[in-house]
Amino acid sequence: MSHLPNPLASNTPLPSTAASPPAGAVHRSRGAHSIVPPYLLARIAQADAFGLQRAAEAARRSLLADSPLRDERVRATASSPATPQELLAAAPLVPVVDRTIADAGNTETLPGRLVRRESDAPTGDVAVNEAYDGLGATFALLLDAFGRDSVDGKGLPLEATVHYGDDYDNAFWDGERMVFGDGDGEVFGRFTASLSVIGHELAHGVTQYTAGLAYEGQSGALNESFSDVIGALVEQHSLGQRADAASWLIGEGLFTDAVEGRALRSMIEPGTAYDDDVLGKDPQPADMAGYIDTADDNGGVHLNSGIPNRAFALAAVELGGNAWEGVGRVWYDTIIGPLSPTATFAEFADATLAAARVRFGDDSAELSAIERAWSTVGVRSDDRAE
Amino acid sequence: MTEQSDERRGGAQVGDAPGSDSAGDGGPGGGSTQDGAPGSGSARDGAVSGDNATGDGSAPDDGHGSGSVRNDAPGSRAGRDDGPGSDAGGDGADGSDSASGDSSPGSSSSADMPARELRITVARTGGVAGLRPSWTVTASEPADVDSWLSLVESCPWNGPEPVDADPDRFVYTIRVLQPETERDAQVPERHLGPWRDLIDRVKKASST
Known part of the structure; x- marks a missing residue:
């Protein structure tokens, strides 16, 4: 395994992050992103070869117009006395994804052996490549749709470990990295196979860095639901798929052929994703009448998430178009707050309505679609409004 | 899908106690007692499906993790058996018990x-899939x-209560039942350490 530097950076002929900046200058010790002068944007815009389609598109757009993020950074830089390096650093910034994939070799030891770094060519291991591409697709959604620079908003390098554990039937975000099992081969295949699951897990990282929704009860179900929302949006965004053409399935393709089921969950029709003689029937409720009180699963976080999931999908389908531009944008605005970490469904619903008003206006189709959707699933935000 | 997963998540088994390498354990009443032991059917039926069904979830908590109160579970089969050890073999031979069990x-x-x-x-909950498989052994x-x-x-049964839940990670519920x-x-999976051997052996014994 070679440790090649990012070719985009290594070919930079002028000082950038590689130079030692004075105190106060922009400095990225982990290579989370580069400070990219305009002449390099053209190179990034051609980076599709590295599987960075969306980042490349973002770079192309940046060549044409200032993004909000870019304005922000230019302002930040301009607010302090400039040194020559800072003047260089004041060149427009484009966040660049920085992925690292490791292989746990079917142990539970993290991080495992490094097998693919950013811009390395694909390996012969499909799990490695799916993880790499999935991290890239999630990064691209966050940046392209929300102007968010990675999971933490500050260019966090995206790290993942594949082949975790023995017949391990799960994928999770451990607070720092994504971890994927290979599945047991009977019920589940490899967990990298679903882009929506990769997006789901990374979104737990986004929630961790933003609303910090407590993983218990209704706030936990909202935490789960936001991860499903982002998982679905990552898939739709990477396919260029409109809301009314989307499957709204989470975890499609994870089950083996032996299982009677399409996916882990259906956002548009909770409770219908699978019906199998061994797994049983998908237990998710579709509205508050079916809300499940249980002590298991941190208070049913994977069950009751069906309710806000359906609200999102209903509103998105009603609006049509790209879900990440309408309802998705509202949900993202909601999660970055202000929102209580112990928010209930009703509080979250209120927050989405407030966010929709700010983003799209009091008379917007977005606002009325979201209001209707919460009502359909039995979460009446107006119960709380005084 | 039926056989594979049934087997994998199957119900009570005997003869695979830790340290015992005898598959059959031909002790008197051994196998039949296991099969018919109260709860063996539940282990099989409830491996995933029963507990994962909406009905189960909406029912009052069945006592998982609620401490060591005996004989208070809904659907308790108390009264079916006359006493410890009685009719164990016969009960076990009657496969219908499993089917009718909760x-x-x-x-x-x-x-x-029995004495x-x-x-x-x-039982395992959590995980991105939100499934709830369980494994049972009876000896x-x-x-x-x-x-x-x-x-x-x-x-470490009296270890500290773990706090912070980790998104999408597994949580294991372990229940040990004896007559008294x-x-x-x-x-939580993150703190599995000292429990891992027990959990792995129960899983293995349950699937052989």
Whole structure:
């Protein structure tokens, strides 16, 4: 395994992050992103070869117009006395994804052996490549749709470990990295196979860095639901798929052929994703009448998430178009707050309505679609409004 | 899908107690007792499906992790058996018990059990899939019971209650039923360490 530097950076002929900046200058010790002068944007815009389609598109757009993020950074830089390096650093910034994939070799030891770094060519291991591409697709959604620079908003390098554990039937975000099992081969295949699951897990990282929704009860179900929302949006965004053409399935393709089921969950029709003689029937409720009180699963976080999931999908389908531009944008605005970490469904619903008003206006189709959707699933935000 | 996963998540088994390499354990009444032991049907039926069904979830909590209260579970089969050890073999030979049993692993009380019987159920919740598989072993042969018990005793039953839940990680619920006692613990995957041997052995014994 070679440790090649990012070719985009290594070919930079002028000082950038590689130079030692004075105190106060922009400095990225982990290579989370580069400070990219305009002449390099053209190179990034051609980076599709590295599987960075969306980042490349973002770079192309940046060549044409200032993004909000870019304005922000230019302002930040301009607010302090400039040194020559800072003047260089004041060149427009484009966040660049920085992925690292490791292989746990079917142990539970993290991080495992490094097998693919950013811009390395694909390996012969499909799990490695799916993880790499999935991290890239999630990064691209966050940046392209929300102007968010990675999971933490500050260019966090995206790290993942594949082949975790023995017949391990799960994928999770451990607070720092994504971890994927290979599945047991009977019920589940490899967990990298679903882009929506990769997006789901990374979104737990986004929630961790933003609303910090407590993983218990209704706030936990909202935490789960936001991860499903982002998982679905990552898939739709990477396919260029409109809301009314989307499957709204989470975890499609994870089950083996032996299982009677399409996916882990259906956002548009909770409770219908699978019906199998061994797994049983998908237990998710579709509205508050079916809300499940249980002590298991941190208070049913994977069950009751069906309710806000359906609200999102209903509103998105009603609006049509790209879900990440309408309802998705509202949900993202909601999660970055202000929102209580112990928010209930009703509080979250209120927050989405407030966010929709700010983003799209009091008379917007977005606002009325979201209001209707919460009502359909039995979460009446107006119960709380005084 | 049926056989593979049924087998994998199957119900009670005997003869695979820790340290015992005898597959058959031909002790008197051994196999039949296991099959018919209260809860063995629940282990099979409830492996995933019963507990994962909406009905189960919406029902009151069946007592998982609620401490060691005996004989209070809904659907308790107390009264079916005349007493410890009675009719164990016959009960076991009657396959219909399994079918008619309830589907909750916590539904049978330790009071129903033969004097030396030991039942261990491991249920797993969480995970991105939100499924709820469970595994159960039952032992009645003294050597097997002792062997399992020593493994059970090696676990930190009085350890500190773990707090912070990790998104999408597994949480294991371990329940050990004996005629006079019931022990429960909830263990997040992150803190599995001292429990791993017991959990792995229950899974393995349950699937052989």
